[in-house]
Amino acid sequence: xxxxxxxxxxxxxxxxxxxxxxxxxxxxxxxxxxxxxxxxxxxxxxxxxxxxxxxxxxxxxxxxxxxxxxxxxxxxxxxxxxxxxxxxxxxxxxxxxxxxxxxxxxxxxxxxxxxxxxxxxxxxxxxxxxxxxxxxxxxxxxxxxxxxxxxxxxxxxxxxxxxxxxxxxxxxxxxxxxxxxxxxxxxxxxxxxxxxxxxxxxxxxxxxxxxxxxxxxxxxxxxxxxxxxxxxxxxxxxxxxxxxxxxxxxxxxxxxxxxxxxxxxxxxxxxxxxxxxxxxxxxxxxxxxxxxxxxxxxxxxxxxxxxxxxxxxxxxxxxxxxxxxxxxxxxxxxxxxxxxxxxxxxxxxxxxxxxxxxxxxxxxxxxxxxxxxxxxxxxxxxxxxxxxxxxxxxxxxxxxxxxxxxxxxxxxxxxxxxxxxxxxxxxxxxxxxxxxxxxxxxxxxxxxxxxxxxxxxxxxxxxxxxxxxxxxxxxxxxxxxxxxxxxxxxxxxxxxxxxxxxxxxxxxxxxxxxxxxxxxxxxxxxxxxxxxxxxxxxxxxxxxxxxxxxxxxxxxxxxxxxxxxxxxxxxxxxxxxxxxxxxxxxxxxxxxxxxxx
Amino acid sequence: xxxxxxxxxxxxxxxxxxxxxxxxxxxxxxxxxxxxxxxxxxxxxxxxxxxxxxxxxxxxxxxxxxxxxxxxxxxxxxxxx
Numbered sequence: 001x002x003x004x005x006x007x008x009x010x011x012x013x014x015x016x017x018x019x020x021x022x023x024x025x026x027x028x029x030x031x032x033x034x035x036x037x038x039x040x041x042x043x044x045x046x047x048x049x050x051x052x053x054x055x056x057x058x059x060x061x062x063x064x065x066x067x068x069x070x071x072x073x074x075x076x077x078x079x080x081x082x083x084x085x086x087x088x089x090x091x092x093x094x095x096x097x098x099x100x101x102x103x104x105x106x107x108x109x110x111x112x113x114x115x116x117x118x119x120x121x122x123x124x125x126x127x128x129x130x131x132x133x134x135x136x137x138x139x140x141x142x143x144x145x146x147x148x149x150x151x152x153x154x155x156x157x158x159x160x161x162x163x164x165x166x167x168x169x170x171x172x173x174x175x176x177x178x179x180x181x182x183x184x185x186x187x188x189x190x191x192x193x194x195x196x197x198x199x200x201x202x203x204x205x206x207x208x209x210x211x212x213x214x215x216x217x218x219x220x221x222x223x224x225x226x227x228x229x230x231x232x233x234x235x236x237x238x239x240x241x242x243x244x245x246x247x248x249x250x251x252x253x254x255x256x257x258x259x260x261x262x263x264x265x266x267x268x269x270x271x272x273x274x275x276x277x278x279x280x281x282x283x284x285x286x287x288x289x290x291x292x293x294x295x296x297x298x299x300x301x302x303x304x305x306x307x308x309x310x311x312x313x314x315x316x317x318x319x320x321x322x323x324x325x326x327x328x329x330x331x332x333x334x335x336x337x338x339x340x341x342x343x344x345x346x347x348x349x350x351x352x353x354x355x356x357x358x359x360x361x362x363x364x365x366x367x368x369x370x371x372x373x374x375x376x377x378x379x380x381x382x383x384x385x386x387x388x389x390x391x392x393x394x395x396x397x398x399x400x401x402x403x404x405x406x407x408x409x410x411x412x413x414x415x416x417x418x419x420x421x422x423x424x425x426x427x428x429x430x431x432x433x434x435x436x437x438x439x440x441x442x443x444x445x446x447x448x449x450x451x452x453x454x455x456x457x458x459x460x461x462x463x464x465x466x467x468x469x470x471x472x473x474x475x476x477x478x479x480x481x482x483x484x485x486x487x488x489x490x491x492x493x494x495x496x497x498x499x500x501x502x503x504x505x506x507x508x509x510x511x512x513x514x515x516x517x518x519x520x521x522x523x524x525x526x527x528x529x530x531x532x533x534x535x536x537x538x539x540x541x542x543x544x545x546x547x548x549x550x551x552x553x554x555x556x557x558x559x560x561x562x563x564x565x566x567x568x569x570x571x572x573x574x575x576x577x578x579x580x581x582x583x584x585x586x587x588x589x590x591x592x593x594x595x596x597x
Numbered sequence: 598x599x600x601x602x603x604x605x606x607x608x609x610x611x612x613x614x615x616x617x618x619x620x621x622x623x624x625x626x627x628x629x630x631x632x633x634x635x636x637x638x639x640x641x642x643x644x645x646x647x648x649x650x651x652x653x654x655x656x657x658x659x660x661x662x663x664x665x666x667x668x669x670x671x672x673x674x675x676x677x678x
Contacts, residue, residue, distance in 0.1 A: 006620045010613060017609045024600055046602055191602050198606055202613075202648075206641045210632055372628045374620045374638040378613065 003150060007377025014199065014381045018180055018388075021191050025184030032420045035185035036400045037104060037276050042187070044282035046194055048289030051273040052297070053193035056200060057390015058140050061301055061383065065363035068305025069336050071243040072229030073596055075305070076298040080232075081256040084291050084589045086264035088582040091287035093561075094265055095274060097471050099283040101558050104275070106268040107405040113470045113559045115478030116409070121485060123405035125459045126268060127398055131431055132456075134394035135438025141387035142169030142439070148364060150380065170439055173384075177392050178432045181399070182425055186276055189396040193273075196385035197293075203382025204300045210370045211307035224310045233597040245502075245521025254527025258534040262464040269397040281572065288581040295588055301363075308362040309334040311369075332357055335365040391435070399427040451508055454496070461530040462488020462537030469541050474553060474560045480545030488537025495532040501525050601659055607652030614646025 029035050042050075067075040103109040107126065111119035143166070145151060151165045180188045215221045222230045228243050235242035236251065244251070264270060264287070274286035311334045332338045339348045339358040347355040367379045403424045408415075466485055469476040497513035501522040504510070510525060519525040557563050574580055621639030629636050 006616065009616060013612055013616070014609070017605055021600075021605055024605075028600070191600070191605070194602055195606055195609065198610070198648075202610070202641075202645055206637055210635070210637065214633060370632050372624075372632050372638065374617055374624065375632070375641060378617070378641075 003153070003377065003380075004373045006374050007380065010374075010377035011381050011384070014385070015176065017195065018176060018192055021195070022180030022183035022188045025188045025191070028187065029183070029185050029421070032403070032417050032424060034187070035421050035424050036396075036403065037186060037272075040276060041278045042190060042276045042282075044277055044285040045289055046190060047273050047277045047282065047286040049197045049293070050190040050193040050276075051270055051286050051290035052294050053197040053200075053389050054189075054269055054273060054393030055390075056197065056297075056386055057393070058137055058144075058383070058387040059390065061200065061204075061386040062140070062144070062360055062363055064298075064301040065305040065308070065366075066359035068302035069309040069334070069362040070305075070357075070359045072225070072306060073232045073298075073302065074236075074242060074244050075302045076232050076592075076596065077244075077251060077255060079294060079298050080589050080593055081252060082260040083264060083294055084585060085256065086260040087287040087291040087294065088585055089261065090265040090271075090274075091284050091291075092578050092582050094467070094471060095284045095287070096280065096564065097559055097561075098271055099275060099277070099280050100564070104404050105400050106266060106271055107401055109559070110466075110470075110481070111405075111409075113556070114476075114481045118466075118478055118482045118485065119405060119409070121482065122463075123401050123409070125456070127401050127406060129456045129459075130269065130394040130398040130401070131434045132438045134391045134398070134431070135435040136442060137387055137390045137394070138170050138173055138435055139439040139442040141173055141384070141391075142166045144364065144383070144387075145169040147361070148368075148380070166443075170436060173388060173391065174432050174436055177388055177395060178428060181392060181395055181428050185424070186272065186396050186400070189392045190273060190276060192392060193389045196389040199378075199385045200382045201300065203379045203385075204304070206375060207366060207370060207379065208300060208303050208307070211304060211366060214370075215307055215310050221306060221310055225306065229306060229309070231597060232593065239520040239524055244523055245519075246524045246527060250524050250527040250531070254530050258461060258464060258530040259527070261468075262460055262462075262530070262534075266463045266467050267460075268401060269393050272397055272400065281578070284578040285576070285581060288578055288585060291582075291585045295585065295592065304366050305359070305362045308336055308366045311335055334362075335369055336362050337365070395428060395431050395435070398431040399424050402427040402431065454508065457526070457529070458489045458492035458496070458533065461492045461533035465534050465538040466541060469538065469545075470560070472561045473542075473545075474556055474562055475545055475550055476541060477545045477548045477551055479548045480541045480543075483544045484537045484541025487540040488533040491536035492529050492533035495529045496525070499525055499528070601656050603652045603656035603659065607649050607654075607656055610645050610649030611653065612649070614642050614644070614649050617642025618646055 033040065064075060064078065067078070098106070098109060101109055101112055103112055105123075107119045107123035110122050146165050146169065151168065152162060155162055155165060180192055184191070212218070212221070215224060228235065233248075236246075236248040239245050239247045239250075246254075270287075274283045277283040277286050313331050313333055336357045336359055338355040340346065341348050350356050364383070367376065367383075371379050403420055407423055407427070408420060412419075462485055465488065466481050469484075470481060494513065496510050498511070498515065499517045499519055500511035500515050501509055501519050501524070504522075509522065519528065553563060617638045619642075621636050621642050624636075624638060626636070
């Protein structure tokens with residue numbers, strides 16, 4: 001694929017702005033609060049857009065398009081069930097404690113509410129997770145640049161070997177993110193996330209418009225696809241009658257409750273954006289404002305996947321990396337090509353001997369299919385922006401947790417503010433260096449990364465039980481929280497080790513202890529692993545709390561619901577109040593679920 | 598924070614919109630066979646340009662409001678609405 005000069009100019013303009021924002025903010029970074037918490041001075045709408053943008057990384061833009069092509073409209077559950085209710089809950093019920101406690105991070109809240117060991121457990125696992133997530137993002141971006149052949153021409157022109165494209169992708173993205181966070185801290189990350197949000201909309205809206213026009217609108221799309229692609233709830237009574245392979249209970253409890261609340265209500269990556277808000281009411285409104293575009297995102301990121309699969313199958317997929325091998329290439333479906341093993345250029349087959357499809361290429365292929373030069377530059381810039389916002393979100397969360405919850409807590413307490421500011425800047429460099437390491441680790445050992453993600457899933461699954469009990473039951477003790485979390489994580493691992501998705505063999509996919517149950521799909525297994533972890537954590541936390549000495553209530557004011565004064569009255573008009581906003585968002589979500597059932 | 602985010606957003610989209618509009622205007626119509634015969638560069642470029650201008654307008658209005666607020670604070674009066 002060749003890019004012309006207009007595409008390069010668009011990319012260059014964008015990068016100039018990204019770095020310019022960092023440079024412009026440098027002079028405001030005087031204290032560690034400026035650097036780590038954006039001076040707690042950001043208006044609610046900016047925090048709100050950053051709140052979803054930090055999550056709108058590549059995994060979302062490429063991954064949700066891929067899921068759209070694979071599972072169809074049921075992918076919208078990841079938004080309408082798997083995000084919105086939790087975002088409303090965190091805004092209305094939990095934010096008063098995060099923001100009101102003046103904790104600087106989620107692990108710090110855990111120290112204030114429980115004890116040092118619970119904070120340590122959360123801080124260390126979270127720091128590791130952010131570094132690896134940002135590494136995976138970096139890897140995915142470099143891989144995409146390579147697959148799209150964006151840099152092939154210029155590299156050939158300059159006489160640089162093509163194998164360097166991957167390294168260049170990693171180093172350049174790392175340097176860009178590093179410079180703007182190093183200069184402007186969290187403010188810079190937030191500002192760039194907002195910029196990236198608008199850019200992603202600007203790059204994807206015309207894609208959806210052209211695609212929908214081409215397939216004949218919603219009715220045309222429905223006509224050209226099997227009905228299982230265009231319904232979100234029909235067939236959910238039984239795992240065998242829907243594309244996800246999950247039944248409604250596993251979906252609503254596993255995804256809608258445990259995983260979704262565990263992510264949106266406890267993950268510091270997103271909570272940090274709300275903590276940067278300029279007031280309590282702004283902090284509460286942050287996730288609610290974020291929920292408004294979040295409800296609409298499926299139309300921007302899932303629809304392209306559906307369009308890609310609905311289009312007539314291409315004889316020669318435009319993105320066939322294997323097209324020069326001279327072998328007969330099996331057709332893909334729509335614009336989605338067949339998955340090819342990079343080591344031998346052979347199509348990868350499933351258990352029935354049919355070629356597997358490479359759904360991750362659905363969205364990039366659609367961009368190449370519709371966008372002429374000019375708009376193509378904008379579309380690719382939007383993709384790059386999404387990779388970088390995902391990376392930057394992880395890096396700012398990492399530098400804060402590292403500085404406040406690991407360095408200040410265990411390595412050097414009581415140093416001056418300027419010292420911690422410097423440590424935060426160094427942690428940015430160090431965190432990005434570790435991410436680069438993680439990205440290369442992924443290229444070498446793909447399984448290690450799968451395993452790490454699995455371990456993180458085990459650690460995260462029970463978290464929401466701990467926060468729920470901690471915030472709403474004053475009797476919860478530090479020992480209860482700590483041992484509850486540990487047993488929840490162990491329960492997740494044991495459940496995973498004892499079960500397996502259908503058609504799989506005992507491996508990293510499960511069943512490595514013994515097989516006592518087989519789930520109809522990997523997704524069902526994941527959801528049920530989360531449900532088990534949550535229930536065990538919940539029960540163990542309660543039991544251990546009841547057996548240990550009750551915490552001193554005077555220390556829990558501002559941290560626990562029953563011991564905290566209700567948020568004072570604000571002078572917002574009724575339509576801007578958090579409760580009204582939350583209610584409106586929930587009603588809209590229910591309506592969308594009904595319309596697209 | 599001292600920098601109003603609407604300013605860089607406005608500037609970026611004005612520039613990008615302008616680039617796409619001009620390119621769309623000058624480019625060869627055969628380029629648009631793949632985009633269903635629609636000159637998307639021209640059309641979408643103009644949309645982005647207008648969005649950029651709107652953000653710049655909001656940023657300017659915000660700045661004027663902020664200055665008035667500061668002046669009012671200095672004089673110890675109630676801020677004008």
